[in-house]
Amino acid sequence: MGSPAIAILGTGSYTPSRILTNEELSQQVETSDEWIFSRTGIRERHIAAKDETTSHMAAAAARIAIADAGLTAADIDLIIVATVTPDMPMPSTACFVQAHLGVLSHAACFDLNAACSGFIYALDTAWAMLGSSRYRHALVIGAERMSTVVDWKDRTTCVLFGDGAGAVVLGPARGTAQIIGTKLYAEGAHAHLLCIPEKKCAPGEIAADAPQPPRTITMKGREIFKNAVREMEQAAREILDHHQIDAAAINCVIPHQANLRIIAAIGQHLNLPPERFFVNLERYGNTSAASIPLALDEARSTGRIKPGDTTLLIAFGAGLTYGSALVRW
Ligand code: UT7
Numbered sequence: 194m195g196s197p198a199i200a201i202l203g204t205g206s207y208t209p210s211r212i213l214t215n216e217e218l219s220q221q222v223e224t225s226d227e228w229i230f231s232r233t234g235i236r237e238r239h240i241a242a243k244d245e246t247t248s249h250m251a252a253a254a255a256r257i258a259i260a261d262a263g264l265t266a267a268d269i270d271l272i273i274v275a276t277v278t279p280d281m282p283m284p285s286t287a288c289f290v291q292a293h294l295g296v297l298s299h300a301a302c303f304d305l306n307a308a309c310s311g312f313i314y315a316l317d318t319a320w321a322m323l324g325s326s327r328y329r330h331a332l333v334i335g336a337e338r339m340s341t342v343v344d345w346k347d348r349t350t351c352v353l354f355g356d357g358a359g360a361v362v363l364g365p366a367r368g369t370a371q372i373i374g375t376k377l378y379a380e381g382a383h384a385h386l387l388c389i390p391e392k393k394c395a396p397g398e399i400a401a402d403a404p405q406p407p408r409t410i411t412m413k414g415r416e417i418f419k420n421a422v423r424e425m426e427q428a429a430r431e432i433l434d435h436h437q438i439d440a441a442a443i444n445c446v447i448p449h450q451a452n453l454r455i456i457a458a459i460g461q462h463l464n465l466p467p468e469r470f471f472v473n474l475e476r477y478g479n480t481s482a483a484s485i486p487l488a489l490d491e492a493r494s495t496g497r498i499k500p501g502d503t504t505l506l507i508a509f510g511a512g513l514t515y516g517s518a519l520v521r522w
Pocket of ligand 1: 229
């Protein structure tokens with residue numbers, strides 16, 4: 194007997210109410226709305242308030258996804274949060290989410306770090322765990338508070354990122370909806386191109402004595418751009434080939450929302466028109482692991498994804514990590 198079919202039963206998302214526009218940013222660093230919008234497609238991003246932690250945003254998105262799935266928090270027995278901005282190094286953000294939700298079922302909880310590809314990695318992981326039939330309903334969340342790891346004086350990165358969360362509930366397929374496949378990749382040799390250098394202690398030194406450089410994002414933008422186009426195209430082609438699905442049969446592509454020019458280039462390479470891609474980065478910027486589930490929820494709630502549709506998700510991020518997923522609704 195094969196693995197049971199698993200489907201996305203519900204989606205949800207949350208973004209903080211505070212909006213930071215390109216205009217406002219141009220008062221802080223030497224930039225302009227014209228530069229940011231023409232080079233990235235971003236107009237504004239959401240910024241978390243002081244008490245709006247990653248787990249709070251994740252739980253807010255999760256509540257909506259659970260209700261959308263027609264379930265209650267007690268039905269959830271696995272919570273995975275993909276994030277590079279956990280509330281704390283320990284315990285996991287997923288444990289905080291469980292507490293916020295008041296989950297009584299002792300759901301297994303852990304975080305996963307695959308940077309901007311985190312949601313696809315978490316989806317793959319939860320799909321496999323549910324496929325083993327040892328778990329029944331999983332919350333898979335991408336949540337980020339990128340505003341805490343951005344160097345707000347560095348115009349080459351601070352204009353790109355935003356905060357938010359997106360969540361899905363996975364469970365036994367109802368009807369024809371199901372996850373068709375996932376594919377994950379990583380190229381550690383290029384890890385240095387995009388990273389948050391860690392606070393380091395020299396051998397024999399204790400943290401209190403060590404210099405504490407700020408933990409902010411450093412990125413080789415042009416190199417990342419080229420890799421993102423090449424690798425997201427590869428992730429898309431290989432999953433379509435593997436499942437013998439023609440690109441033209443995909444109703445909606447949800448790419449990682451980093452840069453509109455990256456998305457446009459992938460569309461050209463795959464010979465897919467721009468309308469086939471769901472894009473919302475104009476209003477959110479790059480929300481890292483939250484980007485795909487945030488877009489997915491918006492695509493569903495606005496009717497862009499309909500029952501019976503086949504959706505292709507493609508991600509790329511630090512690692513370098515990349516991956517794809519095919520989902521039928
Ligand atoms: O989620 C992980 C994946 N991350 C990404 O996918 C990001 C990928 N990279 C990119 O999206 C683009 O490389 C950026 C948007 C980061 C940069 O765009 P670019 O067209 O590659 O610009 P550039 O880095 O080549 O810089 C061009 C010029 C430079 O000035 P000079 O050296 O030509 O005088 C920069 O200093 O633009 C300047 N610049 C800016 N000017 C105004 C860089 N950032 C800004 C800015 N405002 N914010």
